[in-house]
Amino acid sequence: xxxxxxxxxxxxxxxxxxxxxxxxxxxxxxxxxxxxxxxxxxxxxxxxxxxxxxxxxxxxxxxxxxxxxxxxxxxxxxxxxxxxxxxxxxxxxxxxxxxxxxxxxxxxxxxxxxxxxxxxxxxxxxxxxxxxxxxxxxxxxxxxxxxxxxxxxxxxxxxxxxxxxxxxxxxxxxxxxxxxxxxxxxxxxxxxxxxxxxxxxxxxxxxxxxxxxxxxxxxxxxxxxxxxxxxxxxxxxxxxxxxxxxxxxxxxxxxxxxxxxxxxxxxxxxxxxxxxxxxxxxxxxxxxxxxxxxxxxxxxxxxxxxxxxxxxxxxxxxxxxxxxxxxxxxxxxxxxxxxxxxxxxxxxxxxxxxxxxxx
Amino acid sequence: xxxxxxxxxxxxxxxxxxxxxxxxxxxxxxxxxxxxxxxxxxxxxxxxxxxxxxxxxxxxxxxxxxxxxxxxxxxxxxxxxxxxxxxxxxxxxxxxxxxxxxxxxxxxxxxxxxxxxxxxxxxxxxxxxxxxxxxxxxxxxxxxxxxxxxxxxxxxxxxxxxxxxxxxxxxxxxxxxxxxxxxxxxxxxxxxxxxxxxxxxxxxxxxxxxxxxxxxxxxxxxxxxxxxxxxxxxxxxxxxxxxxxxxx
Amino acid sequence: xxxxxxxxxxxxxxxxxxxxxxxxxxxxxxxxxxxxxxxxxxxxxxxxxxxxxxxxxxxxxxxxxxxxxxxxxxxxxxxxxxxxxxxxxxxxxxxxxxxxxxxxxxxxxxxxxxxxxxxxxxxxxxxxxxxxxxxxxxxxxxxxxxxxxxxxxxxxxxxxxxxxxxxxxxxxxxxxxxx
Numbered sequence: 001x002x003x004x005x006x007x008x009x010x011x012x013x014x015x016x017x018x019x020x021x022x023x024x025x026x027x028x029x030x031x032x033x034x035x036x037x038x039x040x041x042x043x044x045x046x047x048x049x050x051x052x053x054x055x056x057x058x059x060x061x062x063x064x065x066x067x068x069x070x071x072x073x074x075x076x077x078x079x080x081x082x083x084x085x086x087x088x089x090x091x092x093x094x095x096x097x098x099x100x101x102x103x104x105x106x107x108x109x110x111x112x113x114x115x116x117x118x119x120x121x122x123x124x125x126x127x128x129x130x131x132x133x134x135x136x137x138x139x140x141x142x143x144x145x146x147x148x149x150x151x152x153x154x155x156x157x158x159x160x161x162x163x164x165x166x167x168x169x170x171x172x173x174x175x176x177x178x179x180x181x182x183x184x185x186x187x188x189x190x191x192x193x194x195x196x197x198x199x200x201x202x203x204x205x206x207x208x209x210x211x212x213x214x215x216x217x218x219x220x221x222x223x224x225x226x227x228x229x230x231x232x233x234x235x236x237x238x239x240x241x242x243x244x245x246x247x248x249x250x251x252x253x254x255x256x257x258x259x260x261x262x263x264x265x266x267x268x269x270x271x272x273x274x275x276x277x278x279x280x281x282x283x284x285x286x287x288x289x290x291x292x293x294x295x296x297x298x299x300x301x302x303x304x305x306x307x308x309x310x311x312x313x314x315x316x317x318x319x320x321x322x323x324x325x326x327x328x329x330x331x332x333x334x335x336x337x338x339x340x341x342x343x344x345x346x347x348x349x350x351x352x353x354x355x356x357x358x359x
Numbered sequence: 360x361x362x363x364x365x366x367x368x369x370x371x372x373x374x375x376x377x378x379x380x381x382x383x384x385x386x387x388x389x390x391x392x393x394x395x396x397x398x399x400x401x402x403x404x405x406x407x408x409x410x411x412x413x414x415x416x417x418x419x420x421x422x423x424x425x426x427x428x429x430x431x432x433x434x435x436x437x438x439x440x441x442x443x444x445x446x447x448x449x450x451x452x453x454x455x456x457x458x459x460x461x462x463x464x465x466x467x468x469x470x471x472x473x474x475x476x477x478x479x480x481x482x483x484x485x486x487x488x489x490x491x492x493x494x495x496x497x498x499x500x501x502x503x504x505x506x507x508x509x510x511x512x513x514x515x516x517x518x519x520x521x522x523x524x525x526x527x528x529x530x531x532x533x534x535x536x537x538x539x540x541x542x543x544x545x546x547x548x549x550x551x552x553x554x555x556x557x558x559x560x561x562x563x564x565x566x567x568x569x570x571x572x573x574x575x576x577x578x579x580x581x582x583x584x585x586x587x588x589x590x591x592x593x594x595x596x597x598x599x600x601x602x603x604x605x606x607x
Numbered sequence: 608x609x610x611x612x613x614x615x616x617x618x619x620x621x622x623x624x625x626x627x628x629x630x631x632x633x634x635x636x637x638x639x640x641x642x643x644x645x646x647x648x649x650x651x652x653x654x655x656x657x658x659x660x661x662x663x664x665x666x667x668x669x670x671x672x673x674x675x676x677x678x679x680x681x682x683x684x685x686x687x688x689x690x691x692x693x694x695x696x697x698x699x700x701x702x703x704x705x706x707x708x709x710x711x712x713x714x715x716x717x718x719x720x721x722x723x724x725x726x727x728x729x730x731x732x733x734x735x736x737x738x739x740x741x742x743x744x745x746x747x748x749x750x751x752x753x754x755x756x757x758x759x760x761x762x763x764x765x766x767x768x769x770x771x772x773x774x775x776x777x778x779x780x781x782x783x784x785x786x
Contacts, residue, residue: 003634005627005630005631005634005640005642023437023440023441025437031646049440049441051436051440053433053466054462054463054465054466055462057430057433057462057463058430058433058436058462058463058466059433061426061427061430061433061434061437061463062433062434062436062437062440063437064424064426064427064430064433064434064437065406065424065433065434065435065436065437065438065439065440065441066437066438066440066441067437068424068434068437068438068441069437069438069441069442071441071442073437073441087427088427088430091427095425114646170646171643171669171670174643174644174646175641175642175643175644175669176627176630176641176642176643177640177641177642177666177669178634178639178640201422202404202422202424202438202442202445203422203442203445204401204402204442204444204445205400205401205402205421206401211400211401211420212422213371213420213421213422213423214422214423215416215417215422215423215424215425216422216423216424216425217416217423217424217425218425219413219425268666268667268668268669268670269667269668269670271667271668272667272668272670272672274667275667345670347668347670347672348667348668348670348672349672349673350672
């Protein structure tokens with residue numbers, strides 16, 4: 001299929017529909033408006049459900065209801081709206097439902113601003129909602145990857161019966177790059193997808209089926225039962241940590257004097273700085289976690305070459321990924337951080353200057 | 360021997376866990392019977408709330424979802440949109456529906472979601488131990504209005520049927536009481552109508568049950584009914600507010 | 608080869624579409640492209656700018672620190688972005704709205720009364736197409752053929768006279784660009 005020049009917000013919406021998403025519930029917020037508007041235009045054309053909810057809280061609970069019926073369902077928002085969804089996300093994780101949530105991050109805290117930021121890393125990877133649960137978190141760095149992650153997110157959600165978040169930002173949402181889409185799933189393929197959940201989801205009793213009584217629920221009033229339930233979920237998370245670590249290595253070699261770690265949009269800017277410094281004969285590598293939970297701790301450790309004297313973390317926040325990098329580095333070399341906040345995006349020139357200081 | 364009354368198939372064998380004299384069991388039974396009578400056991404599903412009826416998902420013998428506090432209408436919306444071939448209802452108390460879930464109920468009603476909502480109003484939070492509800496009557500004492508509900512401070516009880524009746528979309532709205540056998544029979548008719556309309560996919564149907572809470576009111580079950588008749592019914596008047604099927 | 612552009616001007620002057628059409632044509636020629644607009648309240652009647660990168664290699668940052676080409680449709684855009692043009696780079700500006708021009712002598716400067724020329728062609732709206740033409744004439748980062756094809760597809764057969772006017776503006780721009 002030919003490439004199409006598209007905004008990230010629209011590309012991920014199109015890719016989700018192609019992946020078999022037929023239910024989408026959301027509330028408008030900048031900078032993800034093109035996403036909800038695209039769904040409003042396109043869902044009716046595939047006989048899907050588009051519903052603009054009265055709030056983010058309602059939208060995520062509609063997702064809970066639809067996911068409980070075993071169908072591919074998605075919601076999207078930007079940082080303040082995602083905070084509102086956190087209650088529902090905890091319930092979705094507790095009830096072990098497959099669902100996809102997109103966060104097109106903007107500057108915070110509070111109302112913040114509407115420019116690109118990465119300030120929701122803690123919220124996405126360390127909790128956000130209450131209780132012991134994890135979100136699988138995918139962090140795209142290009143419009144193509146943003147789109148590809150729509151189907152990956154649904155596959156992971158279905159496979160592990162767990163909510164999956166795509167953690168993008170305003171820049172990825174707003175910018176246009178060429179995208180190549182996968183062929184859309186046919187109605188028959190989508191019907192097959194629904195069947196994989198028939199043992200537990202809400203569905204009619206068809207003729208000949210044994211009468212079932214499925215409960216979509218995160219309540220276990222008996223502490224011993226809840227303990228068992230949480231342990232079961234955590235056994236699943238252990239599997240996810242084993243199977244779903246993804247990262248990109250960029251310019252990694254034994255000559256590296258500095259190892260950078262950056263994710264999402266920030267990693268693109270760091271790459272430009274690395275390219276500029278390469279021209280000046282400097283060797284700098286980059287590890288880009290593609291999934292930020294589960295986190296590629298071992299990859300970070302392995303990437304520290306014999307000449308690396310400094311690990312440098314760059315983010316569009318105050319250093320929320322820094323602790324994860326330190327766990328990976330485990331004290332082998334010093335770890336530094338530099339970032340920009342409030343929706344201010346660092347430039348390749350600024351990163352280059354920071355890296356030059358290390359030589 | 361002839362069987363003249365039995366457990367409807369639409370209820371599981373799990374015993375209810377409600378307090379002596381509580382009317383949740385009656386409300387459950389009315390709903391279960393109506394579903395049975397409409398032949399919907401294979402296509403019905405429901406949403407349980409947070410509150411005393413939090414375990415309702417164990418009692419109804421078809422697929423059930425447990426919602427977060429107040430969110431049942433949103434969860435039901437997601438279910439109905441995902442499975443339009445199924446029939447969906449929510450079962451909610453007054454704190455759940457009229458306080459924390461006000462936005463969800465108003466907007467589900469305003470969209471005309473093709474679901475039924477059963478709302479149990481007993482003027483108090485039961486499960487958490489007798490706190491003030493949005494439907495607690497003026498001067499009524501609760502653990503969080505120990506000197507009586509001060510309307511200057513916290514406003515008046517919310518009449519949900521009247522509030523929803525201002526919207527265009529709802530199809531059927533009726534308030535009934537569970538305070539005497541005669542009223543329970545009337546309530547059954549209303550529940551049956553709501554379930555029938557649900558089966559026919561007509562639109563949003565809403566039944567409010569005026570009920571009691573002997574435990575948290577601190578009175579015995581019989582007196583609780585008398586108290587409710589004297590105090591609740593004048594403020595929450597039973598009656599039909601809206602019936603697009605038959606007019607009012 | 609990688610070319611990094613910034614187009615800047617008042618909201619409503621069509622700066623975003625300059626970048627968009629260049630990116631679209633670049634993509635059609637099999638290049639990697641990115642298009643990153645400024646967005647938010649500043650767009651409503653304020654200044655707008657767009658970073659566009661067209662490259663034979665994978666594009667690292669879509670944010671442009673040192674543009675190879677700056678298109679400035681008003682004076683504030685020159686003040687803001689001209690100092691960061693790479694030495695040897697190109698500044699294209701609209702003399703109608705940039706009375707003070709630019710003092711740099713280590714870059715290639717092309718200026719024209721772009722509003723006047725656009726009006727002569729038929730409509731002030733084609734100012735952005737004129738700018739695209741100048742870029743093509745000066746740098747050949749995309750071909751006229753690719754641009755014409757893309758624009759024709761974009762218009763989809765609606766209002767052929769408008770397409771004609773746009774193509775005329777591009778051709779005029781190419782003349783100016785070639786000097």
